[in-house]
Amino acid sequence: MSHQWSMQGEYLESCNCKGACPCIYLGNPTEGECTALVGWHITKGQFEDVDLSDRNVAVALHSPGPMAEGNWKVVLYIDQRADEPQQEALSSIFGGQAGGHPALLASFIGEVLAVEYLPIQFEMEQGRRHLKLGQSAETEINALEGQNGTEVTIRNHPFAVAPGETLVVAKSQSLLYRSYGIDFDLSERTAYYSPFAYSGS
Known part of the structure; x- marks a missing residue:
């Protein structure tokens, strides 16, 4: 059964790769495997008649090789402030059952x-x-400083959590x-953030 839904907001990812993460270019993780935290803050969202605004979702994941090859192990975290209809909607979206780009990510x-x-x-x-x-x-991640104090950015990378958006390159x-x-305690590793916009029907 299809559902009408849409959301937008801000996302971040922070992983164990050193330097620029090759996974977003369909390459091999610098450490052979990838462990990461990915988080989404929904500034505005709607699932049918359920308001999802100002709610957060996160995933902890382990990929045994290049992320585009799949076989991820994941833990899905839903904002405790969400009521039961919001929990069900967010679980359906980020679990991949509601279609849209999250369904593509869930396929891995x-x-x-x-x-x-x-x-x-x-x-x-x-x-x-x-x-x-x-x-x-x-x-906690901080943007890298580029030329003349501007942000360092990446665009049109083939493996994207937020397709169509420009990534700001950061460091944890x-x-x-x-x-x-899934265990990691790291610093000075790769991170990114950008806006995101997802929808499904």
Whole structure:
């Protein structure tokens, strides 16, 4: 059954790759495998008659090789502030059942380790993003400084969480996750952020 839905907002990803992450160019992760936190802050969203605005979603993932080859293990985190209809809508969208670009991303998943509902903080400041998932995970990233103090950006990369958007290239000050056998405690690694817009019908 199809559903009418749309959402827009801001996303970030923070992973274990060193330098520029080759995964977004369909290449091999610099460390052979990829572990990452990906978070979305929905500034405006609607699933049928359910308002999804000002809610957050996140995924912790492990990819055993190039991300485009799939077989990811993931944990899906839904904002604890979401009521039951919002939880169901967000689970359907980010689980891939509602179509749109999230369904494409979900097609790379080999195993969903868990779905959890917990407090998710997604903070946005000029050149800085911060994502915290209860006591389970956290990442803080800062944009790299480019020519004349401008942002370093990437556009038209083939493997995109937010297709059509320009990525701001960042570096993690911290990247921590320890749960469900996915463990990392890193810093000074690759990160990106950008707006996103998804829809389905």
